[in-house]
Amino acid sequence: xxxxxxxVALVACLLAPATVFANDAFDIxxxxxxxxxxxxxxxxxSDFSDLSNYKFGADARVRIAILEVTGSAVMSSSDDGDYxxxxxxxxxxxxxxxxxVRVGVGIGPTFTTGYVDDEVTYYGxxxxxxxxxxxxxxxxxxxxxxxxxxxxxNIMAGISYSVPTDMSxxxxxxxxxxxxxxxxxxxxxxxxxxx
Numbered sequence: 001x002x003x004x005x006x007x008v009a010l011v012a013c014l015l016a017p018a019t020v021f022a023n024d025a026f027d028i029x030x031x032x033x034x035x036x037x038x039x040x041x042x043x044x045x046s047d048f049s050d051l052s053n054y055k056f057g058a059d060a061r062v063r064i065a066i067l068e069v070t071g072s073a074v075m076s077s078s079d080d081g082d083y084x085x086x087x088x089x090x091x092x093x094x095x096x097x098x099x100x101v102r103v104g105v106g107i108g109p110t111f112t113t114g115y116v117d118d119e120v121t122y123y124g125x126x127x128x129x130x131x132x133x134x135x136x137x138x139x140x141x142x143x144x145x146x147x148x149x150x151x152x153x154n155i156m157a158g159i160s161y162s163v164p165t166d167m168s169x170x171x172x173x174x175x176x177x178x179x180x181x182x183x184x185x186x187x188x189x190x191x192x193x194x195x
Contacts, residue, residue, distance in 0.1 A: 026064050029156060031191030033059040035074045035086075040184050055086065059189040061094075061104075068094040068104050070145065072160075072187070083115040084123075088162055090145045102149045102156060109140035110164060138169040144179055149191070160187040 034054045038046045046053060057074035073087040092106020112123040121129055122136040142165050149158030163184035167176035 026195065027062075028194045029059075029061045029063075029191040030194055031059050031156075031189055033057055033072055033074065033160075033187050033189040035072075035185050035187040037185065039182055040186075057085070059187075059191060061191065063094060066093045066095060068092055068106060070104070070106060070108075070147075072189075078114065080116075085113050085115075087111055087113060088143055088145060090143070092145075094147075096151070100151055102147075102151055102158070104147045104149075105145070107142055107144050109137055109168070110143040110162070111136065111140040139171075140168055141165060142167050142169070142177075147189075149189070154193045156189075156191045156193065158189060160189060161185070162187070 034056050037053055037055055055074035055076050057072065059070070059072045061068060061070045063069075068091075070090045070092075071087070073085045076084050076086070078084055088108065088110045090106030090108035092104060094102055094104030096102050114121040114123060122133060123129060143162050144165070145160055145162040147158055147160040149156040161184055163179040163181060165177055165179055167173060
């Protein structure tokens with residue numbers, strides 16, 4: 001009898017994480033996002049209903065098992081009327097908790113691209129415009145992103161928080177990995193699972 005109970009307990013221990021963190025093998029999600037632009041330290045006195053405090057754009061996620069790649073871009077316009085896109089690409093992990101909530105965390109480069117005079121222009125962290133996209137991407141500051149989404153069938157609705165660092169791929173210094181909390185941004189997304 002003790003051996004059977006031990007076997008049942010062992011099987012339960014092996015299956016419990018699979019039940020709590022159940023996830024599909026592969027999925028692609030695409031949707032819309034809104035990012036609040038005020039600094040967290042100023043948010044207490046901010047008007048959250050004022051749409052001028054937000055940037056709107058797209059959010060995309062690809063997940064294989066627990067590995068997740070995300071991309072989000074929010075749009076604004078410059079004083080000259082050119083379109084600018086603040087983009088964040090991350091690689092990380094995500095877990096489905098009881099198939100109700102998906103929690104994810106990742107890190108990746110954040111950068112700005114612009115559509116100026118019918119051409120795509122890249123803007124570095126200090127406003128410079130490098131000619132080579134590869135060099136531009138390697139010098140982009142790395143940003144952490146955490147997200148939590150409620151899963152409603154094929155629709156996910158949730159929040160995210162992204163916070164930059166002073167580190168880049170070109171300047172991979174562990175002392176610069178600390179998040180710059182006062183430059184963090186809150187966001188909300190609604191995504192549709194395509195697969």
